[in-house]
Each structure stands twice: as C-alpha cells, then as structure tokens.
Amino acid sequence: MRRRRLVGGAATMAMLAAAATVPGAADASPKPRHDTRSEVGFVIGAAEVRTRPGGAEVAVPVLGDNRRTWAVTDTVPAATAASIKAAVRPGTLVDYRVSRGEVVVPDDATQTFHTVLTKGSTPVFDTMKYGPELAPYDGEPGDLVAAGWVYGKDKNTLTLGDGRKVTADITGRALPKVSKRYEETYRVARDVDVYEVNTADWSQSRPSTFSRVPVTESYDHANTDRKAAFVVFDRSYRQAKAAKVRAIYYFTPSDTSDGKPVWDVPTGSTLLEDKGVDPVSGTPYVDISATGVTQAPYTRSTEPFEIVPGTFFYVGDNEVSLYLFDADMGTRSKRDDRLVLMDTGWPNSGYQYWKNIEAMGYDPRDVDDILMAHGHGDHYGTTDELVTMIENAGGSVRLHSPREDIEGLAQDAVGNTWNLPPALPASETLIRERTGFFQYDAWMDFGNVRLLPLWSPGHTPGSASFVFSVDDPDSGEALTFGYMGGYGWSPKIVNARNGWQRLGFAHNLAWLQQRYGDVDYAAPQHANQFPLVEIYQALKAYNNDPANARRPLSMLDAMVKDQFVNQLEKRYEVATNAISDTIPGYQSIESFGPFKPGRENGVVDAQVRLVDGGKVIQGYDKAMNVNPRIPLLADGVTIDLDSHVHDPEGWYVQFELDVLDSYGGFLPGVGPVESIRPEVTEVLRTQRFASRAEAEAVLATVRAGGTYRVDLTKASAIVVPTDGPVFEEVR
Numbered sequence: 001m002r003r004r005r006l007v008g009g010a011a012t013m014a015m016l017a018a019a020a021t022v023p024g025a026a027d028a029s030p031k032p033r034h035d036t037r038s039e040v041g042f043v044i045g046a047a048e049v050r051t052r053p054g055g056a057e058v059a060v061p062v063l064g065d066n067r068r069t070w071a072v073t074d075t076v077p078a079a080t081a082a083s084i085k086a087a088v089r090p091g092t093l094v095d096y097r098v099s100r101g102e103v104v105v106p107d108d109a110t111q112t113f114h115t116v117l118t119k120g121s122t123p124v125f126d127t128m129k130y131g132p133e134l135a136p137y138d139g140e141p142g143d144l145v146a147a148g149w150v151y152g153k154d155k156n157t158l159t160l161g162d163g164r165k166v167t168a169d170i171t172g173r174a175l176p177k178v179s180k181r182y183e184e185t186y187r188v189a190r191d192v193d194v195y196e197v198n199t200a201d202w203s204q205s206r207p208s209t210f211s212r213v214p215v216t217e218s219y220d221h222a223n224t225d226r227k228a229a230f231v232v233f234d235r236s237y238r239q240a241k242a243a244k245v246r247a248i249y250y251f252t253p254s255d256t257s258d259g260k261p262v263w264d265v266p267t268g269s270t271l272l273e274d275k276g277v278d279p280v281s282g283t284p285y286v287d288i289s290a291t292g293v294t295q296a297p298y299t300r301s302t303e304p305f306e307i308v309p310g311t312f313f314y315v316g317d318n319e320v321s322l323y324l325f326d327a328d329m330g331t332r333s334k335r336d337d338r339l340v341l342m343d344t345g346w347p348n349s350g351y352q353y354w355k356n357i358e359a360m361g362y363d364p365r366d367v368d369d370i371l372m373a374h375g376h377g378d379h380y381g382t383t384d385e386l387v388t389m390i391e392n393a394g395g396s397v398r399l400h401s402p403r404e405d406i407e408g409l410a411q412d413a414v415g416n417t418w419n420l421p422p423a424l425p426a427s428e429t430l431i432r433e434r435t436g437f438f439q440y441d442a443w444m445d446f447g448n449v450r451l452l453p454l455w456s457p458g459h460t461p462g463s464a465s466f467v468f469s470v471d472d473p474d475s476g477e478a479l480t481f482g483y484m485g486g487y488g489w490s491p492k493i494v495n496a497r498n499g500w501q502r503l504g505f506a507h508n509l510a511w512l513q514q515r516y517g518d519v520d521y522a523a524p525q526h527a528n529q530f531p532l533v534e535i536y537q538a539l540k541a542y543n544n545d546p547a548n549a550r551r552p553l554s555m556l557d558a559m560v561k562d563q564f565v566n567q568l569e570k571r572y573e574v575a576t577n578a579i580s581d582t583i584p585g586y587q588s589i590e591s592f593g594p595f596k597p598g599r600e601n602g603v604v605d606a607q608v609r610l611v612d613g614g615k616v617i618q619g620y621d622k623a624m625n626v627n628p629r630i631p632l633l634a635d636g637v638t639i640d641l642d643s644h645v646h647d648p649e650g651w652y653v654q655f656e657l658d659v660l661d662s663y664g665g666f667l668p669g670v671g672p673v674e675s676i677r678p679e680v681t682e683v684l685r686t687q688r689f690a691s692r693a694e695a696e697a698v699l700a701t702v703r704a705g706g707t708y709r710v711d712l713t714k715a716s717a718i719v720v721p722t723d724g725p726v727f728e729e730v731r
Contacts, residue, residue: 036099038137039064040232041071042195042249043092043113044202047085049078056081058103060088060113063195063249066207071096073103073112080109090202093117093230093249095134095142111135116145117230119199119251122295122348123149125162128184128233129240130354130364131385136392144233144243149216149226150250151183158213158245159185160229162298162351181301182351189234189244198252213250227251237365237393293319293378297349302527304356305536307555308470308479311448314536315356318527320345320378322353324360325470327446338368338446342466342483343525347381354389365393371451372431373485373525374463375405375424384430399435400444402455404462406432412672414664414680420500420671423460438464450478455676456512458505459486465508467516468523472556479556481523482516482564484509487571492585499594500671502575506589507673509572510683514615514656517565530567531637535559535625538632558633560625569620573645576715583644590715594670596663602719603712607660607730611681613704616695619650619688647688651695653726654685655702659712686718686726698726 041062048059058073058081073084087110088094094113097104105112114135117124126132126147134142148160161183188210196208214227229250235243293300302318316322323342339362345353357364367390372380383399390397401424409420424431438444438453448471456465463486469478489505491498524530539558542548573580580586589595622643623636658681665675665682674680689695698720702708708727711719720726 036097036104038095038134038142039071039098040093040095040116040134040247041065041069042197042205042230043088043090043094044068044197044205045090047088049081049085051078058084058088058112060094060103061203062094063197063205063207064193066193068206071098071103071113072101074105076105076109080105083109084112087111087115088113091119091199093119093145093232097137117147119197119228119230123162123226123228124230125182125297125348125351127182127351127355128186128243129237130358131350131389133237133389133392134232139394141236141238141392141394143236144240145230146184146186146233147230148182148228150213150229151216152185153188153210153213153215156188157185158188158229158231158248159183160231162301163216163226181298181303182355186231186233187244188248189246192245193247195247195249196252197249200253208250210248213248293317293346294348294381297346297352300346300349301352302533304360305555306360307523307559308472309554310473312468312470312481313360314532315341315353315360316343316345316527317349317352318533321524321527321532322356323468323523324357324362325446325449325451325468326362327449329447339366340369340371340446340449340451341367341386342371343373343379344370344382344386346378350382350385353382354386365390365395367397369398369400369446372399372401372405372435373466373483374402374460375422375428376460380424380428380431384428387430387434399431400438401431401435402453402462402464403437404455404457405460406435406437406462409457409461409672412666412675413678414675416666416672416675418671420461423462440464443469454485454512454516456485456508457672457676458489458501458503458508460490461501463508465512467519479521480519481521482512482519482567483523484512484525484529484564484568484571487526487529489575492587494587494592494594496594496667496670500667500673502589503594503596503667503673504671504676506572506575507683509568509575510654510685511656513565513568513572513617514612514654514683517568517615518562519564520561521559522564522567524567528639528641530563531624531639532559534637535633538630538637541632542630553629558625558627558630560627563625565617566621566624569617570622570642570645573620573647574642576717577645579645586642590713590717593714594667595714596673596716597668598662599712599716600714602714603661605709606712607707608655608684608710609658609660609707610702610704611656611658611679614653614655614699614702616692616699617652617654617685618692619647619652620645621648622646623648649690651689651692652685652687653689653695653699653718654683656681656683658682659684659716660707682716684712684716684718687713687720689720701725702727702729 041064045061050057052075055075056078057075060071062071093116096113116132124147128144128146133144136142151161152159194208194210198204216226231245232247233243234246300317300319304315306313311326313324315324322345325340327338329336354364405423408422409418411417440453440455444451450469452467454465456463465485466483468481472479489501522530527533535558543552576589578588578591580588581591622638626636627633665680666672707730
C-alpha cells in the first residue's frame with residue numbers, strides 16, 4: 001500500500017488514494033436509496049419483534065435525534081427479524097440507515113444496527129482519529145467517534161482522556177510538565193445533541209443539555225468518581241482537523257446501593273489482593289487480576305520507541321509488546337512496501353497502540369500485515385478493531401496466525417493423530433475466516449525485514465516464536481532478535497490434559513536455546529519478561545543529561561547482546577527445576593512430572609546419539625542487560641517475576657540428541673512433545689555444574705554424531721556422577 005511517514009511523527013495523516021469498499025470489509029451498507037440517511041442512536045432497551053403482514057419488523061428503543069424514540073425496520077421475514085434482534089443489545093452506540101422513516105435492512109441483516117461502542121462495567125477509551133467509527137457508506141468512511149472520561153469542558157470544547165499521567169522519569173526527577181498518554185480536547189457544535197444515559201436503568205435515559213455534562217475532578221488513580229462519555233463527530237477521519245462533536249452520550253452512576261454513586265470502575269491501584277510471600281526472595285505476591293489491563297489499560301501505558309533506525313519500533317504498552325516493522329521490499333515502487341505489526345495487544349487498549357504508531361510517524365490504517373503469535377486475548381485483542389479501521393478507509397490487510405491455535409492440533413509430524421482444541425475462541429470469527437497460516441521454519445521475506453516463525457507449543461497448541469532479522473541502515477548489518485512465543489504453560493497444575501504442554505514448553509525453550517540462542521538481541525513478547533521498556537527509559541535519561549548532549553546513544557547502544565538465551569533460561573528453570581516447587585502454582589516437571597514413558601524411575605546406561613556437539617548454558621542471571629555505558633544500566637535490570645531461579649554460578653551442558661529407547665516423542669493419549677518435528681530429537685542437559693570450567697571439560701569429551709552411555713533422571717536430565725565420566729562412548 002502506498003504510504004508516507006507522518007510529518008513529525010504525529011499530526012498529519014496519510015491520505016489513501018481510494019475509499020472504495022474492498023471485498024470482505026466490514027461494510028454493512030445497504031443498496032443506496034435517494035432519500036437514505038445515516039442515523040446514530042444509543043440502545044436503551046431490548047429490541048422488539050412486531051408481527052406485520054408478510055413478516056415482521058424490529059423496533060429498537062434508542063436515544064437519538066435529540067429524543068427517546070424507536071428505530072423501526074422495514075418488514076422482513078420472521079427469521080431475519082429474529083437475527084436482527086439477536087444482534088442488538090442495550091448499552092450500545094449504533095448507527096443505521098433510514099429511508100422514508102424506516103430502518104433499512106442490508107444483505108447482512110445482523111449489521112442492520114452497526115455496533116460502534118459498548119458501555120459495560122469496563123471503561124471504554126477511543127481517540128478521535130483512530131479506532132471504532134461509524135460504518136462506511138456508499139464508498140465513504142464513516143464519521144469519527146471518541147470515548148473516555150470527561151476531564152474538562154468550556155463553552156465550546158469538551159476534553160476526554162484515560163486518566164494516565166506521568167510526573168517523573170526513571171531517575172525520579174520531576175518532568176517539566178505532565179505527560180498524558182491520551183487526553184484530547186474537541187470543538188463542540190452549537191447544535192450538539194446531548195443525552196444522559198442511566199447505566200443503572202437504561203429506560204430512564206433521556207435527552208439533556210451540554211451544561212449538565214459532568215466533569216471528572218481528580219486525576220488520582222484511586223478516584224472512582226469518574227464521568228465517562230461517548231461522542232460522535234460530524235466528519236470522517238479525512239477531515240479530522242475540522243471535525244466537531246455533534247452528539248454526546250454521558251453516563252450516570254451505575255450503582256447507588258450504598259448511597260455513594262460509583263460513576264465508573266476503580267483503577268486497580270487500590271484493589272490489590274494479598275497472595276502471600278515468595279519464600280525465596282521475600283517479595284509479596286500481588287494479584288491485580290480483579291482490575292487488570294482491560295479494566296484499567298492506562299496503568300500499563302508507555303511511550304513507543306525506535307529500536308532499529310527507521311525500520312523496527314516498539315509500539316505496545318508496558319505489559320504486552322507490539323512491534324512495528326517498516327519493510328522496504330527493495331522495488332522501485334513504494335506501493336510494494338509493507339507495514340507489518342506483530343500482535344495487536346489487549347482489547348480496550350487499542351487507543352494506546354494507535355497513538356503509539358502515530359508517534360513513530362505512521363498511520364495505523366496503513367498496516368499491511370498483522371501477525372498473531374498465539375490465540376490469547378492479549379495478542380489478538382484489537383485485531384477486529386484494526387482490520388475494521390483499515391478497511392473502512394478503503395485499505396486491505398493480511399492476517400497471519402499459527403494453524404494449531406485456529407484449528408487445533410489433529411496430527412503431529414510423525415503421523416500420530418490427536419484431537420487437541422485450538423486456543424482461539426470460536427467467537428473470533430473474523431480472525432478465523434480471514435487469516436493465513438504461518439509456514440514454520442521458513443523465512444517470511446519483507447525485503448529489509450525477514451521474520452522466521454518457529455512452532456513452539458506449550459503455552460498454547462500453536463504458540464509461535466520468531467527470529468526477526470532486520471537490516472540496520474547505519475551499519476549495513478542484518479541484526480537478529482529472538483522472540484519467545486508464550487511465557488508459561490497453562491494450566492500449571494499437573495494433569496494428563498496439559499502434560500504434553502508442560503513437557504513441550506520446556507522442550508521448546510531448550511530447543512530455542514540450542515538452535516537460536518546466538519541471536520543478537522532479545523525482543524520479549526511481554527515487557528514484564530525482559531526489560532526492554534526499562535532499557536529505553538534508561539537510555540532516554542542518559543540522552544536527556546546535558547553532559548551527554550554531544551554523544552547521544554541509540555537503543556542498539558543500550559541493548560546488550562546475547563540476552564535471549566538468558567531470558568529463555570529463566571522460564572526453563574521455572575518449568576523444570578525443583579526450586580520452583582516452593583512457589584504456589586509453579587510445580588516443576590522435575591518433581592511433579594509428567595515423566596516421559598519408560599523413564600518414570602530414571603534410566604541407567606541409556607544410549608544417546610548426539611546430533612550436535614553440545615552447548616554450555618549458564619544458569620539464569622536476574623541482572624539483565626548489564627551495560628556500563630549507561631549509568632542506570634550499570635548493574636542491569638531485575639524483573640521480579642520468577643527471578644527466584646537466579647543462579648548465574650550454575651552451568652550446564654545441553655545437547656540436541658536422540659535417546660535410543662522406546663520413547664517416541666509424545667505422551668500416548670495426551671499429546672505430542674518432540675514429535676511436532678519429523679526428526680523427533682530431544683534437547684537434554686546435564687545436571688548442574690558449579691563452574692563453567694567443569695561444564696566445558698565435559699563438553700570436550702564428546703563429539704557430534706557420537707553414541708554414548710549416560711544415566712538419566714526421571715525428568716530426563718543427564719546425571720553427573722560423583723565419580724566416573726558423565727559420557728561413556730559406545731564403540
């Protein structure tokens with residue numbers, strides 16, 4: 001798609017040459033009628049089906065046209081009426097087409113009332129220029145909408161935001177002004193329609209006035225007295241600068257049972273649940289799931305940054321990583337270039353991602369390819385929103401996903417049949433219908449960007465890890481980044497159903513270490529797994545220091561190489577090492593299994609054929625990215641999550657090998673482990689050595705292709721005897 005980078009990384013939007021609706025786009029437009037107009041309403045009750053001669057009509061109670069009214073359809077067959085009713089629910093902002101006083105029913109009857117935004121117990125945030133908008137009509141994009149908490153108003157303007165503010169940088173120094181991730185002030189039309197929406201009783205909703213729109217008075221994250229609103233504009237994104245608010249729907253308290261109005265949900269900062277104390281580190285466990293990311297997305301907000309100049313960007317939040325690639329396909333035409341987005345993050349957080357993409361100089365409507373690492377909501381959460389936004393503007397986008405998370409796992413690479421369910425919910429119809437599947441172990445060529453999908457099940461049946469290869473325009477080198485797809489196995493308890501996932505998770509971590517542990521840099525799937533965001537903040541503090549004004553550093557200067565294997569090691573230790581058995585919910589394979597068939601009691605004199613020459617692996621070091629060049633990184637960054645496995649003085653020798661026994665790479669009746677690949681090799685390691693020298697001495701006694709006798713523990717670790725060799729060659 002033709003695109004240009006936005007001037008200054010913001011403000012100016014890239015205009016698309018054409019706005020024609022593309023095949024498959026979410027356009028519910030009926031055939032044009034000369035007197036058809038678009039209407040917007042807020043649904044304040046259940047839809048009704050009314051019998052009429054020759055069929056039925058559907059009547060929906062709405063706030064619209066500055067009154068409480070009914071939006072009533074044409075007469076349609078009874079079955080069609082039922083499908084329309086089922087698609088409409090109270091608490092939604094909808095748009096629809098009206099001709100001669102009747103709502104027009106399009107070919108896809110379920111889109112008669114196109115849902116734009118939904119008000120529930122979770123706050124909704126949406127910036128003006130990006131995200132949900134009214135449906136396109138007759139080849140033209142729909143008008144803009146926005147949503148958030150009301151943080152200000154005057155005679156002619158209204159300010160919405162998400163409550164997120166930053167007052168200090170990583171050093172603790174006060175910033176010269178508050179940095180708000182999302183706060184926008186809009187001009188309000190003189191004849192604006194205003195409605196009060198009663199969330200405790202939709203039927204009590206009514207028209208109101210601009211003077212009655214309530215304003216949130218405090219930015220305090222503990223403040224539950226937040227006033228939310230949806231607004232509709234009079235222009236599409238093409239005329240965003242000239243747009244004015246033409247309709248406001250503000251929300252009244254959702255609960256007054258205790259005499260204290262609750263205007264919206266708490267933020268999550270005051271509802272932390274005590275989960276005990278880590279017996280190793282003494283750090284308290286805290287559960288914030290009751291008010292997590294979807295309830296309070298602004299608590300995870302962070303600014304975007306450039307990783308490889310002009311090509312590779314971080315555009316996620318401080319919990320889930322989204323990566324943007326500006327791929328130059330190397331042809332004469334810029335139309336051939338691709339803008340590639342890795343994952344779409346949490347639902348209800350899209351407004352942050354779209355603003356982050358804009359801040360890096362791009363319009364999210366120009367995204368050409370979306371990759372999904374696995375089928376969990378924090379990785380596909382805004383896919384529908386982004387695809388719809390792109391296609392409403394006349395663009396097109398390709399989706400790429402792991403097959404096993406869309407269809408489930410029916411067969412492994414050696415012909416075993418399975419019936420393992422997919423991770424992606426059946427309700428995600430757009431992704432299911434539109435996605436293409438990764439070809440594992442084959443590079444996706446985007447010119448100066450190449451992406452290698454690697455099937456690494458365990459977290460889900462189809463979790464995909466990646467190697468990113470990105471050309472650095474400054475050095476001319478191809479830099480590689482390791483992306484571990486899936487941080488934990490689920491569920492963590494021991495049972496037959498997830499036994500293959502537990503073993504598969506550990507196997508694939510070791511396999512990634514063995515095959516791709518020498519990539520240049522780590523690119524974490526989640527920002528709470530590896531400190532990429534903290535590295536950037538430390539870099540920013542360094543560059544903001546006047547003493548460094550003449551020698552600023554880049555992210556490539558701030559990032560330390562060879563960190564990917566250390567990131568993998570943390571999770572391998574949690575999954576396999578008995579030290580994790582002291583942590584609730586983290587029972588290790590070493591102590592609790594499952595154990596591979598035939599090895600439940602360990603094996604004496606097992607014969608193994610080495611596929612490779614082995615690799616020395618250091619125990620996990622919680623001081624990640626130690627970089628003396630930057631003061632705040634001189635001692636590295638520690639992420640508390642799972643850092644109880646800190647053991648940099650521990651050393652192992654790890655091999656890809658074939659154990660010459662009856663184990664076939666799978667758990668009968670449960671699922672595949674190594675048999676996801678046709679070679680069915682295992683990646684096993686020795687027990688712990690106390691020094692690198694000891695590990696290297698053992699490594700020097702073996703060679704690739706050799707066959708040796710070893711003893712194995714019940715968890716398939718290679719035993720280090722108190723006397724005698726670890727490996728005895730079979731001649």
